[in-house]
Amino acid sequence: MVNFLSEGLINDTLCIDYATAASLAPDASNGAALYTSTCVMCHGTDGKQIPIDGLGIGGIARDEPAVEILHIIRVGQPGTSMPSALVNGWSV
Ligand code: HEC
Numbered sequence: 445m446v447n448f449l450s451e452g453l454i455n456d457t458l459c460i461d462y463a464t465a466a467s468l469a470p471d472a473s474n475g476a477a478l479y480t481s482t483c484v485m486c487h488g489t490d491g492k493q494i495p496i497d498g499l500g501i502g503g504i505a506r507d508e509p510a511v512e513i514l515h516i517i518r519v520g521q522p523g524t525s526m527p528s529a530l531v532n533g534w535s536v
Pocket of ligand 1: 483501521
């Protein structure tokens, strides 16, 4: 808990517009490179290899608040071997 409070908290209003849930200044080419190197092995090239509530991760990202997606990607999915951005040392 102390570790999370001292290192895990971020000001997510710097990267998400709370009014529209849209990403602010997303870096799509960096995201695509990280997805290809780290996520594609489990989620597939179209993000649908592991269905979640009948959706791929693109559908989850569109349906659920960007804030939740941001934090899942940052800290990983509990109970799975999904890697986290924190462990990988990625920036927000
Ligand atoms: C080792 C396999 C693995 C890798 C690699 C992986 N994931 Fe996942 N991911 C999972 C599993 C398993 C779930 C949970 C599926 C479920 O809830 O049924 C999941 C769930 C998710 C969810 C949805 C969480 C929810 O319930 O709303 C998102 C978003 C996601 N992953 C994004 C990513 C991203 C982005 C990457 C790359 C940084 C990644 N994953 C890499 C296995 C992986």
